[in-house]
Amino acid sequence: DTGVSQDPRHKITKRGQNVTFRCDPISEHNRLYWYRQTLGQGPEFLTYFQNEAQLEKSRLLSDRFSAERPKGSFSTLEIQRTEQGDSAMYLCASSLGMEREQFFGPGTRLTVL
């Protein structure tokens, strides 16, 4: 399978704990995006990388959120001190470059108890 992969697919955590998600983009894609989707809503942009550089961050990305893409390959999204409002599907997407379509992974479903 050469699509975007995400790990884990599901994560249940208690309020106040830290969680980290991983995204592996399509191998030749240099752009990587993170979105968040809640029930009944479309995905909302969080941040994106061109290679290892983080070029844009949404106001949705509070100080508790941090994303990295070391060496321009896989990316991680960490949420510190999770809150119940963080419960959502976290989606990763990648694209070959500017002006190109974004291909999404299966998502990580986060539930904060």
Next chain:
Amino acid sequence: EDQVTQSPEALRLQEGESSSLNCSYTVSGLRGLFWYRQDPGKGPEFLFTLYSAGEEKEKERLKATLTKKESFLHITAPKPEDSATYLCAVRRTQGGSEKLVFGKGTKLTVNP
């Protein structure tokens, strides 16, 4: 601020009953309108990109069209396997942003 509004929120069709989904948008300098299909519990699956008014694209029973203010996704003779949520998204030129702004989607159910 960029806005994308999709209608209807939900649509039920009988197998073979053709219809259209609407996506109205307000964006400063459109640099692509995208249609995705999303099945429950899965990530969005790319369908089409449209760049300029008058452009049309087709894939099997789906046809997407674009005007200066809206896009339509026409579904011809749908089958039950076409049941899914269809998402519309826009990308704009202002500020060089590459983010997509999505609508809430139209949930399509096709009954056999």
